[in-house]
Amino acid sequence: MHKFVLTLAMVCFAAASTSAAEVVGISPNKPESGPFVKIDEGYMVPYEITIPGTDVKLKMVPVPGGTLKLGSPESEAGHTAAEAPEMDVEIEPFWMAEHETTWKQYKPYMELYQQFKKFQAAGVRKVTDDNKIDAITAPTPLYEPSFTFEHGEDPELPAVTMTNYSARQYTKWLSGVTGMQYRLPSEAEWEFAATGGSKTAYHFGDDAEQLGDYAWFSGNSDEAPHLVKGKKPNQFGLYDMHGNVWEWVLDQYSEEGFARLEGKKLKALDTVAWPSEPDPLMVKGGGWDDDAESCRAASKMGSSDEDWKQEDPNVPLSPWWFTSYPSTCVGFRVIRPLHEVEKKDADKFYRPEIEFLNLDVGDRLIEGRGILGLVDPELPAAIKESE
Known part of the structure; x- marks a missing residue:
């Protein structure tokens, strides 16, 4: 079926x-x-x-609803306390990008920084209290591109080193210009998609022997990321859910796992550990430099601003970019839920309630080192008119 x-x-x-x-x-x-x-x-x-205003394609694949046993059993090779206890979660259908976000898909968002600066100088498309709900920040230009593009910038390589906040703002841009609600997946949605509907550690079973057919990981990657869709897809038609790059989700990472959810009847968004601290935030799926056990569907890792921004020359450190390993192995992909939430309720998908982060972004805007811009279906025409 x-x-x-x-x-x-x-x-x-x-x-x-x-x-x-x-x-x-x-x-x-x-x-x-x-x-x-x-x-x-x-x-x-x-x-x-x-994607409106670009020549960039986005392919989305339907993922059926079902019940997920979130996490992993103690008997699973590679199991950690952060994956326990297992929880039954009801997953509603959604669409997911067939592969991780590529540089070809991410760079139009990066280019918005200069475009928003042009709008600001011209006094057009002003952000006000009334329309601020439709505004995003665009990532500042890379101070030292060699960090981010260490392994090249082929259009079909997965985009990497963006912060969780920047990935969220990308999904808000995509939502604004398309008129459809895109966002990062929750951990539960991501994990269900990665399993392909199976009940095993990998979508193909519990034995990692076949992993090389479906994933770029430390056993076959030659210490570099690879172009998307270079391996076989899973049962849902999704590529690179195991390996190539870790992928951001909505959740805060915690070593305490799912203990806070015990005894509850859960849907996917009920399980989200909504972030309140800058780190650790969660990535899933393993990357090109990780072993097989790190590429399991239940596997996860937490971010570290101190370590992942170690080479960042900015003071204060950038809210939009990381510079250092393992962020060079971290990207994301988007989902679109079958049932959208109201715009006011969707804000939590795009701007996490992290006090330090929001103060940092606010300071950047005041200093002129960041820029807000409106994202709506009229944006592509406004950009074309300004050229």
Whole structure:
């Protein structure tokens, strides 16, 4: 039932069957082939969009709902206390990017810094108290690009070294210009997608012997990240869920695991450890420099501003960029939930309630070393007009 194989034909079918009156990614008709998820509104199908204002494509794959046993059993090789106790979580269907965010997809967001500065100088598209809910910060230009681009900047390489905050702001930009709600996944959503619907350590089983068929990790990567989609996808049609780069999720990392959730009936967002401290924040899935056990679906790691910004020449340190290993192994991918939340409630996806972080960003804006800009469907036309 859940044999998901993404094909170009299916993507084309999704585009052809979706009229302006329908929801992108939902077909009223059952597809004749390829992956789909049956829902009340019809059928969730893969879709591809061009990000407005760019020539960049984004492919999204439907992930079916189901029940996840979040975490791992003590018997699993590589198990840590942070993965316990196992918790049953109900997962609603969502779409997930078929691969991690690439430099081709991330650089248009990076370019917004200069564009927002132009708007500010021209006195147009001003951010006010009334429209601030639609504003983001764009990442400042790289002070020393060699840190971030240590392994190159091929358009199909996964983008790396962005902070969790910057990844969140990217998803808000994407949401604003498309009119659809994109965000980082919760740990539970990410883990369910990584398992491909299986109940094992990896989507293909518990034995890591096959990992090289599906992942770039320390056993085969030659100490560098690789172009996305270079290995086989999992059952849902998702690439690189194991290895290549670690991926940001919404959660704060804690060695205490899921003890706070015991005895509760849970949906994915109920499980989120909403961040209140700058670190450690959570990444999932392992990277090109990690061993097989670190690439398990339940595996996780916490960030460290002190270590990951060790070579940052900025004072104070950048809210948007890391510079140092292992951040060179850290990226992210986006999801789109089937059911959106109200805009006011979505703010927690994009701007975590971390007092130190928000004060830091605020100081940057006051000093002119950061910039706010509005992200909405009119942004691409405004950029084109200003050129």
